[in-house]
Amino acid sequence: MVPVAIEIEKHQKIDETALITGSEAIAVACKLADVDVITAYPIRPYDTVMQYVAKLVADGEMDCEYIVAEGEHSQFEIVKHASACGARVFCGSSGVGWMYAMEALTVTPALRIPMVAMVGNRALDDPGAFGVEHNDALAVRDLGWQLVWVDSPQEALDTALIAYRVAEDRRIFLPCAISCDGAFLTHSQALVKIPSQEKVNEFLPPYNRAELLLHPDNPITVAPQGNEDWVMEIRRQNYAAMERTYGVIKEAYADFERIFGRSYGNPFFEEYMTEDADVVLLGMGTLSTPVKVAIRKMRAEGKKVGFVRLRWFRPFAAEELAKCLGRFSAVGVIDRDYSFGSPYLGGVVVGEVRQALYPSPGKRPPVLGFIAGLGGREVTVPDVEKITASVYQAAQGKPQPLTQWIGVRE
Amino acid sequence: MGQLFAIEIIYRGIFQKTLAKNISRAIVLAAHEEGKRGISFGRYGDSPERNGIPAKSFAIVATDDVTLEEGMAKYEPKEVDITIAVDDTLCKGVESWAWYGLQPVNRLLKPGGTLIVTSREQPEAIIGMSHRKATPYNLAILKGTVSFSGLWVYKDDHTDVRLLGAISRILPDLFSVKSVQKVIMDQWKDPIKAASAAKAYERTTTTTVRPDQGNPETPYTFELPKWHEMRDGVTIPGIPAGGGFEDPTTHAVGGFRPDRNPTFKKFSTRTMRPVVNFDTCIKCTLCWLHCPDSCFDVTPEGLYDANMQACCGCGVCEAVCPVKECVTMVNETEFSDNSSQWEMWRGDKKEYGKWLQEKIAGHTERTHGFRYRGQYEEQIPEMLETARED
Numbered sequence: 001m002v003p004v005a006i007e008i009e010k011h012q013k014i015d016e017t018a019l020i021t022g023s024e025a026i027a028v029a030c031k032l033a034d035v036d037v038i039t040a041y042p043i044r045p046y047d048t049v050m051q052y053v054a055k056l057v058a059d060g061e062m063d064c065e066y067i068v069a070e071g072e073h074s075q076f077e078i079v080k081h082a083s084a085c086g087a088r089v090f091c092g093s094s095g096v097g098w099m100y101a102m103e104a105l106t107v108t109p110a111l112r113i114p115m116v117a118m119v120g121n122r123a124l125d126d127p128g129a130f131g132v133e134h135n136d137a138l139a140v141r142d143l144g145w146q147l148v149w150v151d152s153p154q155e156a157l158d159t160a161l162i163a164y165r166v167a168e169d170r171r172i173f174l175p176c177a178i179s180c181d182g183a184f185l186t187h188s189q190a191l192v193k194i195p196s197q198e199k200v201n202e203f204l205p206p207y208n209r210a211e212l213l214l215h216p217d218n219p220i221t222v223a224p225q226g227n228e229d230w231v232m233e234i235r236r237q238n239y240a241a242m243e244r245t246y247g248v249i250k251e252a253y254a255d256f257e258r259i260f261g262r263s264y265g266n267p268f269f270e271e272y273m274t275e276d277a278d279v280v281l282l283g284m285g286t287l288s289t290p291v292k293v294a295i296r297k298m299r300a301e302g303k304k305v306g307f308v309r310l311r312w313f314r315p316f317a318a319e320e321l322a323k324c325l326g327r328f329s330a331v332g333v334i335d336r337d338y339s340f341g342s343p344y345l346g347g348v349v350v351g352e353v354r355q356a357l358y359p360s361p362g363k364r365p366p367v368l369g370f371i372a373g374l375g376g377r378e379v380t381v382p383d384v385e386k387i388t389a390s391v392y393q394a395a396q397g398k399p400q401p402l403t404q405w406i407g408v409r410e
Numbered sequence: 411m412g413q414l415f416a417i418e419i420i421y422r423g424i425f426q427k428t429l430a431k432n433i434s435r436a437i438v439l440a441a442h443e444e445g446k447r448g449i450s451f452g453r454y455g456d457s458p459e460r461n462g463i464p465a466k467s468f469a470i471v472a473t474d475d476v477t478l479e480e481g482m483a484k485y486e487p488k489e490v491d492i493t494i495a496v497d498d499t500l501c502k503g504v505e506s507w508a509w510y511g512l513q514p515v516n517r518l519l520k521p522g523g524t525l526i527v528t529s530r531e532q533p534e535a536i537i538g539m540s541h542r543k544a545t546p547y548n549l550a551i552l553k554g555t556v557s558f559s560g561l562w563v564y565k566d567d568h569t570d571v572r573l574l575g576a577i578s579r580i581l582p583d584l585f586s587v588k589s590v591q592k593v594i595m596d597q598w599k600d601p602i603k604a605a606s607a608a609k610a611y612e613r614t615t616t617t618t619v620r621p622d623q624g625n626p627e628t629p630y631t632f633e634l635p636k637w638h639e640m641r642d643g644v645t646i647p648g649i650p651a652g653g654g655f656e657d658p659t660t661h662a663v664g665g666f667r668p669d670r671n672p673t674f675k676k677f678s679t680r681t682m683r684p685v686v687n688f689d690t691c692i693k694c695t696l697c698w699l700h701c702p703d704s705c706f707d708v709t710p711e712g713l714y715d716a717n718m719q720a721c722c723g724c725g726v727c728e729a730v731c732p733v734k735e736c737v738t739m740v741n742e743t744e745f746s747d748n749s750s751q752w753e754m755w756r757g758d759k760k761e762y763g764k765w766l767q768e769k770i771a772g773h774t775e776r777t778h779g780f781r782y783r784g785q786y787e788e789q790i791p792e793m794l795e796t797a798r799e800d
Contacts, residue, residue: 019438019450126644184485188451189435191442293483296476381483409636 016194022185025153025192026092026118026178027052029160031062032200036087039067039075043097044130045182046120050092072097076104076117083113084214084222088164088207091115094182095122098136108175109144109238111223112212114167115175116160121285121336122182123375131376132181134284134337138313138348144238146176146245147314149284153192156180158262159311161195161204165252168207171244181336183376184286195260203259245315268317270309271324273299277306279391280325282353283334284310287372287379291334294384305388310349318356325353326362329395332387334406336373344402347371366394372406383407411480412473415441415584416487417577418518419467419494420504422681423459425558425778426496430467432570433494436593437469440574443589446471447478453486453506462679462722462778464504471584490518491581494573497556497681498529499742501539503629505678511631512675514541516619521545524580524616528552528569530796531743533617539743542624548616552576554797555789556681560780567786567793568606575610587611606797632673657710658753664710670720676703677748680723681778682739684716685769688755688762690736697727697737707752715752725778738770 020028027049030038040050056062065082069075072093079089093101098119108115123133137147146167150156156178163176180186214222226234253267264270272288273295274280281291288309295305308324325331335347342351350369357364370387373379383406394400417437421430431452438448448471459465468487472478481487495501495515503512516525522545527536529551536549552572559565571594578587590611591604641647652668684697691713698706698714705720706727716727723742731737755762780786 017442019435019442021451188449189438190449191438191447289479290483293480296480378485409634410638 015196018192018194019189020153020192021048021187021189022150022153022156022180023049023118023120023187024052024189025157026160026180027056028192028194029157030064030090031056032195032197033088033161033164033204035062035064035090037065037067037079037082038090039069039078041069041072041075041093041097043072043094043122044120045122045186046092046094046097046118046180048186049118049120053090072101073104076101076108076115079115080104080108080111080113081214083115084111084209084212086207086209086213086215088168089115090117092118092120093136094120095136096125099124099139102139105140105145106143107223110234112173112238112241113175114164114173114207116163116167117175117177118160119177119179120182120186121179127375129375130182131374132184132285132336133374133376134179134335134348137177137179138337140177141314141348144174144242145314146174146312147179148176148312149179149310151181151185151286151288151309153185153188153190155264156185157192157194158256158260158264161200162249162252162256164207165204165255166245166248168205169248169252170208170210172241172248173212174238174241174245179285181286193262199259203255242315246317249312249315264311266320268310268312268320269324270311272307272309274306274308274324274327276304277328278304279330279332279388279395280306280308280328281332281334281384281387281391282308282310282325282349283336284313284349285336287334287336290379290381291384294381294388297381298385298388303388303392313349313352316352316356319360321353322356322360322364323362325357325365325367326360328365330365330391331367332370332391332394333367334370334372334379334387336379338371338374344369346403350403366400368394368400369403370406371403377407380407412477413583414473414477414481415469415471415581416481416490417469417471417492417494417584418487418490419469419496420500420515421465421467421496422461422500422558423463423465423506424461424561427459427465427561428559428564429496429557429570430465432564433496433573434467434469436570436574436590436597437577437584438471439593439597440578440585440589441471443592444585446473446585447475448472449478449482451485453509460679461724462681464500464506464678466506487518489520489523491520491523491584492577493519493523493525494577495525495527496569496573497558498527498531498536498539499681501525501527501536502625502742503541503678505675510634510673512629512678514543514629516540516543516547519543519547522547524548524550525619526550526552526573526576526580528554528556528573529743530555535743537617537619537623538625538746540619540624541629542621542626543619544621546621547619548580549619550576550580550614550616552610552614555793557793558778563780563786565780565786565790566603567790568603568797569793571603571607572610572797575607576614578607579611579614580616606794630675654710655707658756662710665708665712667707667717668704670717676720676722677718680721681742682723682725683718683721683742683745684723684725684727684737685740685766686714686716686751687733687736687738687766688713688752689759690733692733692736694732696730696732700726700730702726707750709752713752715750718748718750735770740769744769 333350346369
């Protein structure tokens, strides 16, 4: 994957380089962040992060409580409680494992628990395919979780550090789930720069739960039962926290750049060859690789295509994205997910993109939705060319189906 | 665009998982010594895989990040410079759960690419086992006993570094033997391993394989159904019950051969197969009973024939058979087809007896995995000795 983070200054301490997967990179970030409590439960493809954590603990490189729970529900409950008691925590799952934890996942943001979790995106059962689909992580999109998609092991490591910084910011205290495409990111080893502990310490302050800390010296009750007199105000608090998250994310990335010397530009989405593009494609995760390769190919043929890779799905930078997309004649959204029965039967991301554009005061280009790459099927360069051809038709005002399935046998 | 290199390592699941990973990682690291960028991964790296099932690891290396990205656009590369088969029986063709149909071992090789096989066999035997390829390719044999480990216990018999040395000889643009030795010293801090790599570098020779050489059979393929041709509700039809089959000499029909999955040719998981002595069999039924995959056909006269379309070579039958040398596991390289042993025996019992004795006498033992303490301490010196022979 072409690194989007550019080295902007040389540092005196030379960072280590390691050949590691996206999962392993996040485990390394946990080590650097000095995470206190980690709970594990096996499910592929995320579980390699926990295997690597276990190895770091066994080798004496990391000191944390490592607990293997009896299921994902307990797994997420344990770290939620540990976080309420002031521990920096890490957790994770994939596919239906993540779904098994759903009760715990709903109460975590409600209680303002700054958990950082890794989702090794995996197709939901049934059928029990191991390959990538984004529906698992997306299932919590309304509940107050921050959701971010990364596409390289370097980005996974960097984003994990940023996730702790943002989640544990007292103004925020919302959990963050980092999504890594199963197999393509969880199991591919690439060369990653591992920052020095010194830099991480400068970037990441200790977790301070302040007056919300569950401790005998701080007599509070957490999660009493509520009724209709209380719920709206409680939800309104989370709404405000998520509103504040946009700004805190921007601050964190700016500080990251300053300390680590790697710039990600706009934190919320990456723009690739969009400066003079007629049409753009939009998607999340590792489909960026075949898309970028296809775009270079089409550019050589004279087609001015660009790509917007969404990183942060929650909070969704709607105004910024609408402003960006208004520059183009048509947009093709590639959904590595599905949403049966949704408007126009489109995927989740295309629905959000259209929602972002609807109130925009600027231009609102046609937006087509493409469902591709489900269950680990690759999104290929010819697939991307086919998608782009349809988007070009829409740009020229020719009617195109609002939702198309790409790469299915029919 | 810069230079792009791709190497695949075809291996036996579980037993050679760590070996394949060590090799693909070391390829990326050795190339990185010379300023190249690379990615190492398995084809749907499973945790864990299935015992013995063919699986692949890949190392994709490029002179720059953009070219590397071009090389990663298709997750499994369309073509490779080098295919490494760390078990010679893989040369018969591979079917993993990760893809469908039997794949020739040399399928992904670029014209003029090289297949490196760890084996004690001669080139003619390896070429005979491999499917014909429309374009010429090269074959290099890394002499030695095939290396099988346990999942958690690695058998450090130098197969990994010898293969790296061979790669540096075959593809010097990728990395030099010096870079290999640097990585070996960084990772393993073992000068003897570094020396093994250098020896392999010096000794690697290749033979060119022509399009008219090899197994002429067309490998099995089939069409996957379209979405509207499939049943709803993630349901599939059961395999119908089997029935009797014909005796080749009397033509009477009897016994029981279960119907089996017509599309998954499980036999490519096999590295050894049971050879059955029908003359000494006492019909205790234990082999048939204990076979985990119901591979035994019950013959019309109540004997048990291991069906070679289905057998995946686990060796349980040999372990449970109470009669000495009635069921013997023999290296898969000794056989050239899946024909029925019982039919062969029915056709000519005396000839079969001779054939059987020839197969089981002096057969090389194939062991899988980690079975007892001290096993590797016994096996490694022997394997290093074999590697030193010329």
